[in-house]
Amino acid sequence: MRILPLLFLAALLTGFARTQPAPKPKLVVTPLNDRVYVHTTYGVYQNNSIPSNGLIIKTSDGIVLVDTGWDTKDDTDNSRQLLQWVADNLRQPVRMCIVTHAHEDRVGGISEMRKAGVRVISTPLTAQKSVKLGYDAPESVLPNDTTFTVGQVPIRCYFPGEGHTSDNIVVWLPNEQILHGGCFVKSVGAFGMGNVADANLNEWVNSIRRVKTQFGTAKIVVPGHDEWGDTRSLEHTLQLLSKHAAANR
Template identity: 70%
Template structure:
């Protein structure tokens, strides 16, 4: 990750006895710069522990989260640990959480955030899907292209089109030139398309092309799972989609 500042080469890593087991690692937090961190929690998928990424954004008026920890309706340990880490290390309140689509690796910790008094927002469609999955509903107030500022930090929530799900949005930080692609974007470390249960494979490629046009100045692109490098992850997603289509012929 050549865009990281030299003094950020270390990894901030924390675990708790409650969250960590032999099967599922605990929380890790990795700084991208002085203001933005990637939080990574783990869930079980196909019998394997899989990492899920989200963002922690520091502003002058508090913390903004992008996506909760990967939790279930009866176990919110990951999001609880995330809130504890922020309190102990950043010493700021969490003001808001933006959830990027209605799957448990994005919305699973809503109840824990609500207990802590954190406002959780999404698009109306994500709010509907969250309820269908058995989770509390975020406030479905985001339009398909919403920009707002918290603590002088502009944050853009953008729907580029269907792909991983019908409701997947991305988050753009223009001051940081960081694009959080969520599960619409596949890591360069990915060899397959992952969970396609709610995918629109016919539109996914068009949505990625839209991102490449809209956010061509991105220095870092953070996918929903696995490692992040630079904008090669967008091109890699297109390659994976092409391979998947060819395998179905």
């Protein structure tokens, strides 16, 4: 007569096991050339593990990061892994981290960066929005369009207009012809617009067109999520915006 209770217990334990989230994938670093790498960390969106891309830029005066790892206020392990990878593999100090907008997949690791003595910079609007979300404020030193040089490597930070968020910027490496589009640019593998909670869907098209005008010579475009490649990502983003608009008329 104990069979039914035992079966019930087994079913309960099986169901409990199935509801446990899968282990979060570890940091992945992929070289684009011998000076620029993509760092990919993972976060959870709508119960799925999603990859998030940033850049590691090697200069003669140290490392520049574009975006932190995808972290939260309570867990900064991704950014900790990122800093450890740089220390172990590139053996240079991280001089700076540029954050491209105020979402946790870009600014979540600011506290970890600060703890390691890394300077974190952004536009004034991103700094304000970071504080409202409960994260540390980056230094609000970036104008809407500026180029600066670290270790003889020019880096351009450009605000194209509102899109994924009101504060999204892109980062351009002219020597490499590499564009980091962040979440403003969708991967060619994306089927939808993803998180549009803070998006300006009406202006996003115009903003993408400005990026195409400014950086149409890009050899590689790195979107905020999923796979990267050439400038087809920009055109693909326009197509996704058009489909999204048609579906929501």
